Structures are given as structure tokens and as C-alpha cells.
Amino acid sequence: MPCALVEKAVFELLKICQLLPYKENLADDLLRSLQLVLKLDARVADAYCEHIIKEIGWRTITSLLSITAHHPEASEAGFEALTFIMADGAHLSPVNYVLCVDASQLFAESRVGQADILDLMSGSVFCLAQWFREAKEGGGEEAVTKVSQDIGEMWLRLVQGLGKVCLDQREDVRNHALSSLQRGLMGVDGVRLPQSS
Structure with a gap:
């Protein structure tokens, strides 16, 4: 299971990204921080997907997963996380459905x-x-x-x-x-x- 401290840090970082998307002086720092998120184990997303209930949270998660679709080092972990969310519809909801379908299309077009x-x-x-x-x-x-x-x-x-x-x-x-x-x-x-x- 992923470390609780890392999980908390990731989701706090995502909250910061939601609050400060238009601050140009912080954009580079936020993007560097998000690159660290891409290297995390897919189990971090797996552990928290039940608690994400708003579209903005799902938009952030699926955007990160979409980025991994064409990234050789991260695509496997992103694919596993998206598979976990969509498998048997267990974690699909009307809030995240279209976002997951769009992310899925990117993986279908990639090599993974x-x-x-x-x-x-x-x-x-x-x-x-x-x-x-x-x-x-x-x-x-x-x-x-x-x-x-x-x-x-x-x-x-x-x-x-x-x-x-x-x-x-x-x-x-x-x-x-x-x-x-x-x-x-x-x-x-x-x-x-x-x-x-």
C-alpha cells in the first residue's frame, strides 16, 4: 500500500494546481512537481479513486493519466491506474465517465x-x-x-x-x-x- 504521507502530498499538490493555474511565476514549479506525480506507483490513484467525487478532481487525475499514455516510463503505471478505475465499471460514475473515455482513447492510440x-x-x-x-x-x-x-x-x-x-x-x-x-x-x-x- 502506498505511504500515507506521499498520498497526502500528492493530493495537496493537486489542490494547489487547482487554485493557482494562472499564476505564471508558479507554473514552472507546479509542472516540475507534477512530473514527480507521474513517477508514483499506480496504487496511489487506486487507493483514492473512491474518494474523488467532483469533476475537477477527476479532470486532474485523468489529465495526469492522459499525459502518461505517450510517456514510455510512465505509460504502464498510468494504464494500470486507468484500468483499475474502469474495470467492471466499479469506479465509473456519470461525473468521471467522459473523462475516463477520453483518457482511454489516448491509451488505445498509444503503444500500451x-x-x-x-x-x-x-x-x-x-x-x-x-x-x-x-x-x-x-x-x-x-x-x-x-x-x-x-x-x-x-x-x-x-x-x-x-x-x-x-x-x-x-x-x-x-x-x-x-x-x-x-x-x-x-x-x-x-x-x-x-x-x-
Whole structure:
């Protein structure tokens, strides 16, 4: 398990980055500090993902993970952390869904874990179906309409991401992306997507 002191330091650093993004005189120091975060064990993100509930926190985490996608030394750890978040939809929520899909697309386009991340992307469509069922069972028509619209936007982002990977020059990645796209299209069965006007 990661050291509690390191975990606290990382998340305090991320808070500072949220508060001071436009201070030019601090930008270099913050970026150097964030480089240290990239070298941390993936278990740090694993240990805290349940406690991150706001979009700004997820945006920071997924941005850091996205940076690792094309960094040879950090990509494996970033991939493991993203896999932990997305596996079986255990840590996916409407707050972090699109952010995780966008980060996943970068890993699918990189050299690390393309097939696995494409499977996670297509498998995440079942979270959308589950969230729709939960909203349908627990809310009124207005709430269901709002959730339906949100889920439609999330699903569209997923399909767009998979569609972009379908254009990859590597044949094996392209073919796997096509079958993942097919699963993503079929998995939305039972979800009422908003009608386009």
C-alpha cells in the first residue's frame, strides 16, 4: 500500500494546481512537481479513486493519466491506474465517465494495452444502461429525460472515441476497435437515447 504521507502530498499538490493555474511565476514549479506525480506507483490513484467525487478532481487525475499514455516510463503505471478505475465499471460514475473515455482513447492510440483498453471502453456501455435503469426506477419522467440526455451525450462520446481508433493505421488495433465499436453500439439496448432534432 502506498505511504500515507506521499498520498497526502500528492493530493495537496493537486489542490494547489487547482487554485493557482494562472499564476505564471508558479507554473514552472507546479509542472516540475507534477512530473514527480507521474513517477508514483499506480496504487496511489487506486487507493483514492473512491474518494474523488467532483469533476475537477477527476479532470486532474485523468489529465495526469492522459499525459502518461505517450510517456514510455510512465505509460504502464498510468494504464494500470486507468484500468483499475474502469474495470467492471466499479469506479465509473456519470461525473468521471467522459473523462475516463477520453483518457482511454489516448491509451488505445498509444503503444500500451490497446486491446485491453478498447475492451474497457466498449464494456463501459453497460454502466450507461445501469445508470439509466436506476434513474428510471427511482425518478419521475423529468429526471429520466435529463438522465437520458446525459447518457446520450456520454454514449456519443464513447462511440466517437472508438470511431477515431477505428481509423488507426495498425490493422490489429483498427480491427479490435471495430469489434469494440460494435459492442458499444449493441450494448446501449434498453437505454432511451434522446431523439435528434
